[in-house]
Amino acid sequence: MAEGSERDVIASIERGFAVLLAFDADLPAPSLAEVATKTGLSRPAVRRILLTLQKLGYVNASGSRWSLTPRVLTIGQHYAASHAISEVAQPHLLRLAELTHESASLSQLDGTGVVYVARVHVRRVMSLNVDIGSRVPVHATSMGRVLVAWADASVIEQVIEDGLPALTPTTVTDPVAFRDALHEVRQQGFALVDGELEPGFLSAAAPVRNPAGDVVAALAYSTSRGRTDVQHVLDDVVPHLLDVAASIQRDLAVVTTGRRTLAPGARDGFF
Structure with missing residues (x-):
């Protein structure tokens, strides 16, 4: 298939990956505000994305802090398998x-x-x-x-x-x-x-x-x-x-x- 145009890009998925990639060695357990600052997204948008990722099992909340779960590793596992x-x-x-x-x-x-x-x-x-x-x-x-x-x-x-x-x-x-x-x-x-x-x-x-x-x-x-x-x-x-x-x-x-x-x-x- 030919590459799609910008209008074919699903912005919500793009933002979801931006939030996942915000977790790194410098921010292993960021707050909602820190994720918003790093991604440039609004706090309400970040909150909805984090709650969605939590429901899917990819992040956990501990107080005001968020962290990745081991389920994130399965994404890399799928790459290796394919x-x-x-x-x-x-x-x-x-x-x-x-x-x-x-x-x-x-x-x-x-x-x-x-x-x-x-x-x-x-x-x-x-x-x-x-x-x-x-x-x-x-x-x-x-x-x-x-x-x-x-x-x-x-x-x-x-x-x-x-x-x-x-x-x-x-x-x-x-x-x-x-x-x-x-x-x-x-x-x-x-x-x-x-x-x-x-x-x-x-x-x-x-x-x-x-x-x-x-x-x-x-x-x-x-x-x-x-x-x-x-x-x-x-x-x-x-x-x-x-x-x-x-x-x-x-x-x-x-x-x-x-x-x-x-x-x-x-x-x-x-x-």
């Missing part, structure tokens, strides 16, 4: 984490942002605390550059139009330099970003493609300068990253097409 890649990737993420002794992640593009859809923790990476559902910027992450490098030109234009803020002194903020970085990713087949999201934060990512050849996710490795360096990542980690990404692609092809695809020279069965 997108095979998260389940397919999980054992491969574990394998990458075991090979590299660092955290492994899978992410997808959401508009002009990057969202974690699967992750295996090995240890906390510096002060960057991420989990499934966390969002990170496109321009300053290896995952983002992989996802955007093969995206439509309109996506790249929108990322640049949204701005390339300097998160550290080394963040690429110049549109020309950003385009050059994406070209380099396409040329070498992976991305490596050093200290652009956080000082000392080092990451590499490889594309994961669907059977049609489209990049549908990014597989990433992350660590810190205190534990390794760029050369080690290039020499020892990137080969594992590319190999595991290829394994995810093969399993994804089986799930989505029902056909098993073996790597050249591989043997099927137990030999």
Whole structure:
């Protein structure tokens, strides 16, 4: 179906999601007034939405404070159940984490942002605390550059139009330099970003493609300068990253097409 116009948008649903998204680490249990301030909605409108969400089981009230219930997690569960890649990737993420002794992640593009859809923790990476559902910027992450490098030109234009803020002194903020970085990713087949999201934060990512050849996710490795360096990542980690990404692609092809695809020279069965 073609995209609808503005008149096809149901404003009440839009406002309902705005209220749900108002709950975060800064406001885990906001008051009605705080939700109204954060969303820009009137207090009567926020009250009706909160009462509706309470009836549906997504929020609880305690005095004048509101909080999310565990039922909210089922929304993410429905995503995982309807997108095979998260389940397919999980054992491969574990394998990458075991090979590299660092955290492994899978992410997808959401508009002009990057969202974690699967992750295996090995240890906390510096002060960057991420989990499934966390969002990170496109321009300053290896995952983002992989996802955007093969995206439509309109996506790249929108990322640049949204701005390339300097998160550290080394963040690429110049549109020309950003385009050059994406070209380099396409040329070498992976991305490596050093200290652009956080000082000392080092990451590499490889594309994961669907059977049609489209990049549908990014597989990433992350660590810190205190534990390794760029050369080690290039020499020892990137080969594992590319190999595991290829394994995810093969399993994804089986799930989505029902056909098993073996790597050249591989043997099927137990030999």
